[in-house]
Amino acid sequence: MAQPFSWIKPEPHGIHILPADSWVDPSRAVPHALVTHGHADHARGGHGETVATPETLAIMELRYRTGAEDDLGEISHKAVPVAYGETIRLKGGVDATYIPAGHVLGSAQILLEHAGEKVIVTGDYKRRPDPTCPPFQVTPCDILVTEATFGLPIFTHPPIEDEIAKLLKRLADEPDRCVLVGAYALGKAQRVIAELRRAGHVAPIYLHGAMEKMCRLYEEHGVDLGELRLVSDYKKDDMRGHIVVCPPSALNDRWSRRLPEPITAMASGWMRVRQRARQRNVELPLIISDHADWDELIRTVEEVNPYESWITHGREEALLRWHQLTQRRARALALVGYDDEDD
Amino acid sequence: MERFAALIDTLVYTRSRNTKLALIAEYLRETPDPDRGWALAALSDGLDFPAVKSSTIRNLLKERVDPILWTLSRDFVGDTAECASLLWPAPEDETRHPPSVAEAVEALSAMTRKTAIGELGRLLDRLDPSGRYALLKMATGAMRIGVSARLAKTAFAQAFDVSVDEVEEYWHGLAPPYPELFDWAAKGGDPPDTENLPLFRPFMLAHPLEETVVSMDDYAAEWKWDGIRVQLVHAGVGEDAETRVYSRSGDDISATFPEMVDALDIQAVLDGELLVRGTHQGGEEGGAASFNALQQRLGRKTVSKKMLREAPAFVRLYDVLQWRGEDLRALPWSKRRARLEKLIGELPETHFDLSRVVEAKTFEELAAIRESSRGDAIEGLMLKRRDSPYIAGRKTGLWYKWKRDPLLVDCVLMYAQRGSGKRSSFFSDYTFGCWDGDPDKGADLLPVGKAYSGFTDEELKKIDRHVRQNTINRFGPVRETEKELVFEVAFDSIHASKRHKSGLAMRFPRIHRIRWDKPAHEADRIETLLAMVRD
Numbered sequence: 079m080a081q082p083f084s085w086i087k088p089e090p091h092g093i094h095i096l097p098a099d100s101w102v103d104p105s106r107a108v109p110h111a112l113v114t115h116g117h118a119d120h121a122r123g124g125h126g127e128t129v130a131t132p133e134t135l136a137i138m139e140l141r142y143r144t145g146a147e148d149d150l151g152e153i154s155h156k157a158v159p160v161a162y163g164e165t166i167r168l169k170g171g172v173d174a175t176y177i178p179a180g181h182v183l184g185s186a187q188i189l190l191e192h193a194g195e196k197v198i199v200t201g202d203y204k205r206r207p208d209p210t211c212p213p214f215q216v217t218p219c220d221i222l223v224t225e226a227t228f229g230l231p232i233f234t235h236p237p238i239e240d241e242i243a244k245l246l247k248r249l250a251d252e253p254d255r256c257v258l259v260g261a262y263a264l265g266k267a268q269r270v271i272a273e274l275r276r277a278g279h280v281a282p283i284y285l286h287g288a289m290e291k292m293c294r295l296y297e298e299h300g301v302d303l304g305e306l307r308l309v310s311d312y313k314k315d316d317m318r319g320h321i322v323v324c325p326p327s328a329l330n331d332r333w334s335r336r337l338p339e340p341i342t343a344m345a346s347g348w349m350r351v352r353q354r355a356r357q358r359n360v361e362l363p364l365i366i367s368d369h370a371d372w373d374e375l376i377r378t379v380e381e382v383n384p385y386e387s388w389i390t391h392g393r394e395e396a397l398l399r400w401h402q403l404t405q406r407r408a409r410a411l412a413l414v415g416y417d418d419e420d421d
Numbered sequence: 422m423e424r425f426a427a428l429i430d431t432l433v434y435t436r437s438r439n440t441k442l443a444l445i446a447e448y449l450r451e452t453p454d455p456d457r458g459w460a461l462a463a464l465s466d467g468l469d470f471p472a473v474k475s476s477t478i479r480n481l482l483k484e485r486v487d488p489i490l491w492t493l494s495r496d497f498v499g500d501t502a503e504c505a506s507l508l509w510p511a512p513e514d515e516t517r518h519p520p521s522v523a524e525a526v527e528a529l530s531a532m533t534r535k536t537a538i539g540e541l542g543r544l545l546d547r548l549d550p551s552g553r554y555a556l557l558k559m560a561t562g563a564m565r566i567g568v569s570a571r572l573a574k575t576a577f578a579q580a581f582d583v584s585v586d587e588v589e590e591y592w593h594g595l596a597p598p599y600p601e602l603f604d605w606a607a608k609g610g611d612p613p614d615t616e617n618l619p620l621f622r623p624f625m626l627a628h629p630l631e632e633t634v635v636s637m638d639d640y641a642a643e644w645k646w647d648g649i650r651v652q653l654v655h656a657g658v659g660e661d662a663e664t665r666v667y668s669r670s671g672d673d674i675s676a677t678f679p680e681m682v683d684a685l686d687i688q689a690v691l692d693g694e695l696l697v698r699g700t701h702q703g704g705e706e707g708g709a710a711s712f713n714a715l716q717q718r719l720g721r722k723t724v725s726k727k728m729l730r731e732a733p734a735f736v737r738l739y740d741v742l743q744w745r746g747e748d749l750r751a752l753p754w755s756k757r758r759a760r761l762e763k764l765i766g767e768l769p770e771t772h773f774d775l776s777r778v779v780e781a782k783t784f785e786e787l788a789a790i791r792e793s794s795r796g797d798a799i800e801g802l803m804l805k806r807r808d809s810p811y812i813a814g815r816k817t818g819l820w821y822k823w824k825r826d827p828l829l830v831d832c833v834l835m836y837a838q839r840g841s842g843k844r845s846s847f848f849s850d851y852t853f854g855c856w857d858g859d860p861d862k863g864a865d866l867l868p869v870g871k872a873y874s875g876f877t878d879e880e881l882k883k884i885d886r887h888v889r890q891n892t893i894n895r896f897g898p899v900r901e902t903e904k905e906l907v908f909e910v911a912f913d914s915i916h917a918s919k920r921h922k923s924g925l926a927m928r929f930p931r932i933h934r935i936r937w938d939k940p941a942h943e944a945d946r947i948e949t950l951l952a953m954v955r956d
């Protein structure tokens with residue numbers, strides 16, 4: 079009989095499923111890939127075959143033009159959609175089930191089963207409600223491969239309602255200016271807009287050009303974002319008293335000069351640390367994250383209660399320490415190409 | 422405490438000085454006594470709780486959370502107070518009853534080394550993360566949120582529509598929470614009674630002369646000596662009598678120059694240049710050493726006998742503000758000068774002399790004298806309107822400075838970056854700026870240049886320490902510092918430039934001198950630099 083879990087192996091470029099010769103979220107092109115969600119550090123183009131939720135495949139198509147031609151002609155590419163709750167059988171007798179991860183539209187945990195052993199790769203996840211995607215489902219397993227982006231006990235994300243209220247108050251306090259919210263173009267931006275709508279903010283929201291296509295994609299998948307307008311179609315004065323959403327990289331860019339005295343806001347879990355906010359010249363930090371905070375990370379490990387945790391990326395040292403303090407087994411995987419995202 | 426914590430939070434994220442002034446002023450107007458007074462003290466670095474140190478916070482946290490998790494978190498956040506405020510395990514009981522600022526100050530003052538850990542913990546339990554941050558910043562002294570003492574005082578002046586110079590004048594005689602100051606400014610009461618206190622009076626300052634030409638009938642000229650401008654004050658009677666030496670920024674530097682403290686025992690306020698005896702600048706003026714000799718004596722808390730013997734200080738008097746209890750500030754300069762020439766006879770000549778008036782019938786004659794002047798101890802000329810009263814600050818048309826080397830400006834250190842090679846462990850590359858208007862009216866600093874040279878290794882170490890202790894922001898290898906340190910910058914020429922926000926580019930700027938004694942708000946303004954553009 080084979081060693082337990084010898085069929086799955088963390089390697090620098092991703093999690094390798096040996097019998098299926100497949101990889102989860104590989105950071106380089108492979109013949110067969112299982113992808114948890116559309117963020118660049120997890121999904122990339124160039125794979126021979128990509129298995130993901132239909133939403134993630136649509137996002138990848140938009141962002142990385144997965145099926146597009148390159149200089150040498152058409153890349154033979156096959157997209158294999160798997161709906162939430164659906165299981166597909168891979169080569170070598172490995173079953174893969176896609177389970178909601180609550181991170182962004184289409185994000186999934188992937189449950190891998192082989193020889194009676196269960197491994198879950200969470201990708202990125204959070205436990206808070208999000209109007210743009212179904213919530214994280216706790217699923218028992220033997221090995222939980224978890225992220226640790228906010229794996230330090232200083233990170234507790236406040237309720238999103240409080241942060242949205244902070245944003246709306248500032249908007250009302252300075253009606254002659256606009257609030258420019260820097261938000262990651264995939265997921266964060268749409269969640270912030272959807273939460274603003276949920277809070278009763280019906281006014282049009284202005285978008286940086288780079289945001290438009292992804293917002294439309296969300297709308298096509300049934301996420302109502304209300305009236306959206308492109309900054310480039312309007313005059314400076316039209317935007318006074320309104321919210322403008324842009325990618326974080328545009329916050330301190332020349333682009334923002336076309337806006338009426340913008341109040342610089344940024345929606346990110348990093349805003350919990352003042353120094354991080356100041357580095358970006360942020361005046362209005364909004365602690366909004368699509369990742370689990372410290373309490374969510376440890377609650378998830380407690381609820382799933384795996385035989386062992388594997389920690390993929392983030393601040394894994396502290397989460398390892400917590401495992402040690404609570405007598406749980408854990409190891410940190412040294413994966414390359416995973417980063418913090420601008421989250 | 423919640424209101425104060427909210428103020429601190431907002432200030433942390435506010436970059437414009439104008440907005441900072443407005444925020445602090447609003448807080449001072451709307452907050453009751455004595456909380457606002459304590460807050461003002463905290464913002465102007467006027468609080469000190471010896472029992473609470475950064476190590477107290479560390480030890481307290483290590484009691485409450487796993488030491489390894491603490492260290493990992495601390496390394497990530499980079500600031501002990503902030504990390505502790507985020508990591509503090511909130512008590513189950515949600516009814517917090519946050520303390521007022523006054524209550525917190527009282528508790529912090531009552532702490533001893535022994536009780537501090539327990540007492541501090543009880544205070545933290547009553548606050549939310551923002552409150553904890555404000556409390557810990559206040560408890561450990563330095564707020565480091567980009568608010569200088571001058572900015573806080575200016576905000577106070579703005580809040581109650583009084584002059585910041587008056588605030589400065591009373592400030593040094595009062596203690597937190599400054600009830601007399603609020604009674605006077607906020608409630609229209611009498612000004613604080615400071616007659617018998619050895620208080621600092623804000624200096625009268627000069628504008629650069631630039632293109633102006635003045636008539637020698639209206640103006641008198643004096644040499645501008647190359648030492649440090651000081652004010653000597655003797656006040657009180659009998660047991661309470663005290664002499665103090667103040668620097669330009671109003672810092673009490675008496676301990677650095679004890680010989681000057683001993684040299685004055687008449688009730689007086691005198692304005693002059695502190696110099697060190699030497700032969701560098703000889704001749705009839707009496708020997709004054711170069712600035713370097715004086716430099717050795719600056720910044721010391723105690724002075725050795727050897728130092729007193731080898732580099733004795735004296736003061737070359739410019740002006741008299743008060744003599745034997747009589748306030749002379751309203752008199753015209755010519756009258757004050759006459760008094761000064763008489764009273765010099767009552768002062769020990771070992772420690773005082775008079776800065777003589779440079780006789781010139783015409784401006785042209787004066788220009789010729791200036792051209793031929795020699796000696797490193799002369800920085801240039803001062804031109805004083807003969808009928809000018811002694812007025813705090815810079816008032817147009819009264820006093821001018823006519824520097825010998827015009828391509829020298831005072832700039833404020835804004836950013837520092839690590840050097841390369843043997844300097845890689847030091848912050849040795851500096852970006853400095855000048856004010857884009859009146860700093861007391863909310864003007865901001867705009868960067869005008871960068872320099873890597875012009876200082877000794879000894880000075881480099883001192884600046885490096887200043888940078889580390891005054892960092893308010895980190896951008897990779899670059900530190901943003903509190904805007905407090907003034908550099909006298911020399912350069913070859915200055916040009917208009919569209920690439921820089923200030924509209925200016927300096928050619929070959931270098932640090933000419935580090936002005937530890939000069940307050941940042943007295944640094945030069947962009948307009949002064951613009952006037953130097955010659956293309």
Ligand SMILES: [Zn+2]
Nearest residue numbers: 115117181202
């Ligand atoms: Zn992600």
Ligand SMILES: [Zn+2]
Nearest residue numbers: 117119202417
């Ligand atoms: Zn990720």
